[in-house]
Structure formats: C-alpha cells, structure tokens
Amino acid sequence: MCRSVIPADVREPTPRPGSPAARSRRRFLKLSAIAAWRALAGASGAAPCSGPPSAEASGREGRRETSGRSLTLFLCGDVMTGRGIDQALPHPSAPEIHERYLRSAADYVKLAETANGAFARPLGFSTIWGAAHEEWGRVAPDLRIVNLETSVTTSHDWLPKGINYRMHPANVPCLTAAGIDCCALANNHVLDWGPAGLLETLDTLREAKLASAGAGRNAAQARRPAVLDVPGKGRVIVFAFGTASSGIPTDWAATADGPGVDLLPDLSEATLRSVARRVRDVKREGDIVVASIHWGANWGYDVPPRQRSFAHGLVDVAGVDVVHGHSSHHAKGIEVRAGRPILYGCGDFISDYEGIRGRDEYRDDLVVMYFPTLAVGTGRLVRFRLTPLRLRRFRLVRPSRQDFAWLRDTLARECGKLGTSVEPVGEGALELRWT
Numbered sequence: 001m002c003r004s005v006i007p008a009d010v011r012e013p014t015p016r017p018g019s020p021a022a023r024s025r026r027r028f029l030k031l032s033a034i035a036a037w038r039a040l041a042g043a044s045g046a047a048p049c050s051g052p053p054s055a056e057a058s059g060r061e062g063r064r065e066t067s068g069r070s071l072t073l074f075l076c077g078d079v080m081t082g083r084g085i086d087q088a089l090p091h092p093s094a095p096e097i098h099e100r101y102l103r104s105a106a107d108y109v110k111l112a113e114t115a116n117g118a119f120a121r122p123l124g125f126s127t128i129w130g131a132a133h134e135e136w137g138r139v140a141p142d143l144r145i146v147n148l149e150t151s152v153t154t155s156h157d158w159l160p161k162g163i164n165y166r167m168h169p170a171n172v173p174c175l176t177a178a179g180i181d182c183c184a185l186a187n188n189h190v191l192d193w194g195p196a197g198l199l200e201t202l203d204t205l206r207e208a209k210l211a212s213a214g215a216g217r218n219a220a221q222a223r224r225p226a227v228l229d230v231p232g233k234g235r236v237i238v239f240a241f242g243t244a245s246s247g248i249p250t251d252w253a254a255t256a257d258g259p260g261v262d263l264l265p266d267l268s269e270a271t272l273r274s275v276a277r278r279v280r281d282v283k284r285e286g287d288i289v290v291a292s293i294h295w296g297a298n299w300g301y302d303v304p305p306r307q308r309s310f311a312h313g314l315v316d317v318a319g320v321d322v323v324h325g326h327s328s329h330h331a332k333g334i335e336v337r338a339g340r341p342i343l344y345g346c347g348d349f350i351s352d353y354e355g356i357r358g359r360d361e362y363r364d365d366l367v368v369m370y371f372p373t374l375a376v377g378t379g380r381l382v383r384f385r386l387t388p389l390r391l392r393r394f395r396l397v398r399p400s401r402q403d404f405a406w407l408r409d410t411l412a413r414e415c416g417k418l419g420t421s422v423e424p425v426g427e428g429a430l431e432l433r434w435t
C-alpha cells in the first residue's frame with residue numbers, strides 16, 4: 001500500500017513510457033502534488049482531505065463437520081502503521097523520508113490535521129483502532145490476521161523506490177494492542193529499509209509474539225506458513241504470497257541464503273501446482289488454510305481473469321479455505337466458491353492517507369472488517385459479517401449513515417458481479433449472502 005503524496009503510487013504497475021496510461025498517470029501525480037502542497041500551505045480553494053470444485057482434488061472428501069462448531073477469523077487489508085501513523089505514536093522514527101514531494105513523515109500528520117482537524121499526540125497504541133475494538137468485542141473472532149504493510153525497524157538503509165514505510169520497533173505495541181495474531185508480510189513495503197530492515201522486522205514481531213508469514217531470512221523461512229492453534233477448534237495455517245503485480249520488486253524474493261519475501265513468479269498453472277504441493281505438505285484433516293496474497297493494482301474494481309482463475313485453483317486444487325487478497329486501496333468484490341470465500345481486495349485498514357486527494361471516487365477512507373465464520377472440521381463458510389468503518393484523524397470510527405450506505409451499495413454492486421450479495425444486519429454491519 002502506498003500512496004504517497006502524492007501519489008507516486010509504487011504499487012501500481014508502471015505504465016509504458018509514453019503510453020496513454022503513462023500520460024494520464026503523470027497528469028494525476030501532478031494534480032495531486034499541487035493539491036497536497038496547497039493543503040500544507042493552507043492555500044484557499046484546495047481543501048485537502050482529505051462450478052463446483054473437485055472435492056477429491058482438494059482432499060476434502062471424508063472431512064466431517066464437528067458438532068456444528070465454528071471458528072471466526074478477523075481479516076483486513078493493509079495495516080500501514082509506518083510513516084505518518086508512526087509519527088503520531090509514542091515512539092516515532094526519525095522523520096526523514098525520501099519522497100519526491102515531501103521530506104518529513106510528519107507532513108502526513110499535518111495533511112491529516114488540515115483535512116479533518118487537529119488531534120492530540122501521541123496517540124495511544126489502542127487509539128488508532130478506535131471503533132474496531134468494540135466490533136472485536138462483539139464478534140469475538142478466534143484469530144486476527146492482517147497484511148502488515150510496513151517495515152518495523154530503525155534501519156536507515158532506504159531503498160530508492162519513491163516511498164519507504166517504517167515504524168519504530170518501540171511502536172509495535174500498537175499491533176499487540178489490537179490483539180493481532182498473524183501478520184502477512186509478502187508485500188511491497190516490508191523491505192523498504194533494506195534487508196536489515198526486514199531482519200529487524202522479523203525479530204521485533206517474534207519478540208512481540210506475533211506470528212508472521214511470507215517473509216524470512218531465507219527462502220525456506222519465507223515460504224514457511226504460520227501455524228496457529230485455536231484451542232478446541234483446530235489449526236489455522238496461514239500462507240502469505242506476494243506478486244510483482246502489487247509492486248514487489250522481483251529482487252525482493254527470498255533466496256536460498258538471503259532474506260526476502262515469498263514471491264510467486266506468476267499466476268500460472270505451474271505456480272498453482274507448486275502452491276498446492278506446499279499446502280498438501282502441511283495441511284492435515286480439519287485444518288483451515290488461509291492464502292493471504294498481495295496482488296494487483298491499487299485502484300479499480302475489476303478482477304483480472306488470471307487472478308480469478310488462480311483463486312479458483314487455490315480452492316479447487318490446492319485445498320485453500322480462505323483466499324485473503326489485498327493490495328487495492330479500497331474494498332473489492334467477494335466470491336464464494338464451494339463454500340470457500342475469496343476476497344479479491346480487502347482495501348486499506350490503517351493508513352496515513354486522509355490528507356491526500358486524487359482518487360476520492362474510491363473512498364479509501366471507508367474500510368471493512370471481514371469476519372468469515374467457518375465450520376470446524378470442514379472449513380466451509382457458514383456466515384460472513386462485514387463491518388464498515390471510516391478512517392478519520394488517524395483512528396477508526398463508525399461511518400455516517402450516508403457513508404455506510406455508499407459502502408453497502410458499492411459492495412453490493414461488486415459482489416453482484418461475482419454471484420454474492422450483501423444485506424444490512426443491524427449494529428452497523430452487513431452480511432454476505434451466497435448460494
């Protein structure tokens with residue numbers, strides 16, 4: 001995730017130089033930069049803001065539901081606690097950043113305050129999660145799994161990639177305060193501060209007793225899934241995969257003896273078979289397997305056919321029970337295939353973007369808490385609650401009635417393309433419907 005000021009968005013595949021897409025992108029960046037600088041300068045007139053699968057192939061035959069019990073996951077998209085958020089937490093990193101338009105991470109705090117009003121700092125570690133706490137209390141998920149889109153480090157070895165997200169290790173209590181169990185790390189920011197930054201990230205998370213998947217000191221470690229025990233309910237196994245389409249440089253792939261991420265070479269049949277073998281090696285009867293995958297562009301609702309067929313293969317062939325897709329800055333549609341949910345893009349969850357304009361039509365300030373409930377024993381989806389929230393003043397709040405309706409309608413439209421629908425269920429939440 002990564003919108004910078006202005007929005008030199010390195011997560012988007014770079015268009016060919018001179019192509020219409022490249023020209024359009026340059027125009028967008030230029031306009032965004034002007035808007036951001038006006039915001040910082042307080043200039044007037046630029047108010048910133050702000051088919052059924054083969055059960056045999058997937059090894060599911062013979063699995064029995066266990067007495068109607070269920071297990072609920074909390075999933076979300078990008079948790080970007082670096083840069084501006086880090087500056088607002090109790091132990092900010094050195095503020096210097098190496099972006100085209102801004103030189104201090106603290107400027108992102110100013111942008112947010114200009115958009116939505118000043119707020120007292122430092123923010124408490126729990127504060128940024130705001131209304132999410134109440135919802136976690138209500139739903140009581142068994143596990144909380146996020147895409148952690150930042151390096152957690154004091155490293156100064158920034159890579160010249162336009163945007164570098166960093167959270168100070170002393171701010172890691174902001175993750176434990178949210179009860180996060182597992183961080184997917186195969187994304188395009190975990191190595192922003194070099195291999196040293198990744199190694200410190202891994203050490204910091206381990207010391208905080210936070211499981212992680214998708215990155216490691218070498219390829220074997222990066223490819224190792226997180227195995228999470230839910231007492232009385234079984235194991236949840238989390239694989240985290242990255243793809244180049246999300247902006248991950250290909251040389252970030254972990255090697256036999258070098259640190260990096262679990263980068264899929266492509267979304268081909270051969271790659272699917274490789275993933276299926278890896279799942280088969282670890283999955284036991286009754287296990288629930290989550291494939292957390294960072295893929296695709298930051299903006300747009302379309303689901304590329306290659307992504308969709310790969311997701312189907314993960315369910316049909318690899319025996320994956322939940323496809324947890326992310327990289328888009330906004331929520332995308334959800335499909336249910338053979339009782340397995342496929343989330344193509346979970347959107348942002350925590351970010352410092354509220355002062356940045358330019359893609360307002362996507363409303364990336366509106367975020368979603370995803371609560372799939374799965375049957376213990378079979379892993380089949382039995383219920384799926386979606387709770388919309390809004391990011392404002394660096395914390396999650398309940399959306400207005402209009403904002404809730406906007407997100408409901410947007411999800412209904414996009415889910416409808418994939419054969420599902422959403423319905424309000426009270427308490428400011430939605431439920432997914434599928435056949």
Ligand SMILES: [Zn+2]
Nearest residue numbers: 001011187188
């Ligand atoms: Zn990303």
